[in-house]
Amino acid sequence: MKLSTVAAGAATAAATAAGAAVSVLAIEGLLARRRRYLSADLAPPGSGVFGTGRPLRLALLGDSTAAGLGVLVTGETVGGRLAELLSSTGRRVHLSSAAVAGSRTADLDAQVARVLVHGVPDVAVILVGGEDAIAFTPLDVVEAELTATVRRLVAAGSAVVVGTCPDLGAARNFGQPLREIMAWSGRRVAAASARAAAGAEAGVVDLAGRTGGVFRADGGTLSADGYHPSADGYQLWALALYPLVYEASRTTSGQH
Template sequence: MKLSTIAAGAATAAATAAGAAVSVLAVEGLLARRRRYLSADLAPPGSGVFGAGRPLRLVLLGDSTAAGLGVTVTGETVGGRLAELLASTGRRVHLSSAAVAGSRAADLDAQVARVLVHGVPDVAVILIGGEDAIAFTPLDVVEAELTATVRRLVTAGSAVVVGTCPDLGAARNFGQPLREIMAWSGRRVAAASAQAASGAGAGVVDLAGRTGGVFRADAGTLSADGYHPSADGYQLWALALYPLVYEASRTTSAPR
């Protein structure tokens, strides 16, 4: 067989394989979009008062995970778990949330504006990145938006902790191979977010690195839609975030 014939056959096979891969990804994407997800209306209240002692204002910003979608009571959200942990150290924690389901990094500016209308929070926790990873938001946009958000809060007087994009490879709503492509995109967004947040003065927690293995191994860490965390999943995130959140709370003094 001539080399030209072999090369042509190989090229045809490669093109066919590539076309098949694209078709599989298109089908997986369509199935993921058609899957029934939890409605944003099902998120529990994002506010509450926990404990007694010296006041501490804790605010959550970000996407549906910061809003607690996937659980039914405030105490099972990341914010609620963190508030309970902080309350156990003798603080009276005033928890509130400006998080909105579906938010990307570009939406944080409006959330900060709503927060600062009510005063400067002592500690602001930001959970963002999943929607940017799914939408393949340019990394320079993610970095610029998160940098601006953190700087605005730090300049106002808040201590800031950012939880970066979780491991999307653990999400059961995506089929393979789309799931691993989403995981790859999530890692890129997480790395860009970590660099931006750290450079702007925030503490950073790599949620994918700290908790992704457990999420992949235990489907019980996810809620019914296979994407949003369950109460157990949010507990894992809260425990990963807590050391930095606690240190941030120690820098606060008088109530504002």
């Protein structure tokens, strides 16, 4: 058989395989979009007061996970879990949230403005990146937007902790092979977010690295839509974030 014939056959096979792969991904993407997700209206209140003692203002910014979509009460959100943990150290924690479902890093600037209108938080926790990963936001945009957000909060007097993009490979709403492509995109966004946050003097927690394995192994960490965390999932995130959040709380005066 001539080499040219072999090459032509191989090229045809490769093109056919590529076309099939694109078709599969298109179908998986359509199914993921059509899946019924939790409505943003179902997120619990993002504010509350926890404990007694020296006051501490804790603010949450970011996407639907920062808003607590997937659970029914404030105490089961990441912010609520963190507030409860901090209150056990003798602090009166005033929790607030400016997080909005569907937000990307480019939306954080408006959230910072809403937070600062009500006073400078002692500690600000940012959970964002999933929507950027799904939308394939350019990484330089992710870095620039998150850098600007962290610097603005730090300049105002807040200590900042960033939880980077979680493991999208654990989300059951994506079929394979789309799920692993989303996981790959999430890792890239997480790395860009980590660089930006660290460069702007924020604490960084790799949520995918710290909790992704548990989310992949235990479907109970996800809520009914297979994408947003459940109460157990948010508890895992809060425990991963807490050491840096606690350290940040010790550096603040609580007088903002």
